[in-house]
């Protein structure tokens with residue numbers, strides 16, 4: 001890193017009273033146009049980053065206006081998990097990135113990106129993930145949109161599950177969200193195990209989704225509410241968390257934050273229960289996905305409207321051989337293709353063989369029939385898009401028959417599902 005900049009890591013065992021904790025968090029608060037965090041927020045940040053075994057990278061510098069060497073850029077990443085279609089595997093999550101406006105466009109993000117991802121690759125991880133604030137930042141580092149989330153608006157008066165569709169029996173009760181704490185890890189892990197594309201949770205999710213912490217309240221949440229589904233043995237096997245938007249909302253709305261279970265029939269039971277809350281005319285939901293089966297299960301599918309959508313997860317393949325071994329394949333095949341990678345890690349021509357659900361790649365000297373960027377490969381990796389679709393967009397090029405064969409090898413029976421945002 002060029003002088004006077006220096007890359008450093010804020011150690012997780014830095015004493016609580018060290019002012020660098022607040023200075024570090026304030027890089028993010030400033031970058032995301034927020035007010036300075038209160039002491040309680042700094043304490044919560046410290047606790048959850050320690051629990052996550054995060055790497056708190058930062059760039060420090062000296063100069064006029066700075067009291068000694070101070071952080072002016074920060075990059076936090078942590079160990080994380082992904083269901084890549086053949087079980088849950090380790091990956092890297094890049095949680096937060098910000099560079100002070102007075103030090104932007106000098107390559108600080110690029111340096112920190114290379115350091116964190118290079119280290120993860122050296123440690124044997126196959127991929128890294130992040131969620132982006134702008135679509136134009138991360139393609140240059142080889143990230144592609146791998147899963148998407150859709151916003152739904154549900155008219156509760158028209159919400160009726162079809163008579164021929166199964167709804168889980170069992171019991172639903174409305175509880176204080178803290179009730180979820182002993183069950184949260186088990187239920188979210190069951191959901192993650194069920195769906196390709198699903199991520200694990202960092203400690204912050206646990207705090208936010210059990211109401212232990214609320215950013216706006218800077219303390220326990222007063223607005224979060226929870227419904228829990230209990231199986232026939234009385235064991236919680238799914239939950240919904242939501243917030244009433246109050247009488248000012250028109251129509252009167254409850255904002256559903258998450259419906260989480262490994263069973264679609266339990267999800268339906270929870271949705272039916274939420275839709276039956278007296279006085280609530282509309283449910284909104286920001287964690288749906290393009291393949292959400294909910295409307296198909298309803299008598300009136302138009303009671304559910306898609307009102308928006310968003311990139312949920314951007315994926316970066318760090319090591320193609322590792323990532324391929326960890327990916328589940330729903331089809332067999334043998335394809336050779338060229339990957340263009342701005343950082344070089346996956347650059348080259350590869351032969352991929354998929355058989356019986358698992359795949360391997362090796363470098364190849366053959367002339368590839370198709371070429372694609374590593375960002376396009378990330379976009380089809382979890383099954384959100386096919387190579388044929390990317391070819392229509394001009395992002396996969398080459399022989400049409402080879403593109404079709406390539407597309408089939410990577411196609412998945414179900415689109416990816418993910419409830420974790422980070």
Ligand SMILES: CC(C)(COP(=O)(O)OP(=O)(O)OC[C@H]1O[C@@H](n2cnc3c(N)ncnc32)[C@H](O)[C@@H]1OP(=O)(O)O)[C@@H](O)C(=O)NCCC(=O)NCCS
Nearest residue numbers: 031097098099104105106107108109110131132133136137
């Ligand atoms: C986004 C941010 C971290 C970039 O940091 P930075 O140190 O200025 O980035 P770099 O100097 O390493 O820029 C690397 C490249 O990305 C480009 N770039 C950086 N930010 C960009 C943006 N917002 N949109 C488009 N391109 C961007 C730069 O122009 C540069 O391009 P080049 O390699 O072609 O010259 C910084 O602008 C920031 O903190 N923004 C506010 C918070 C934020 O958006 N964080 C990201 C959250 S996901």
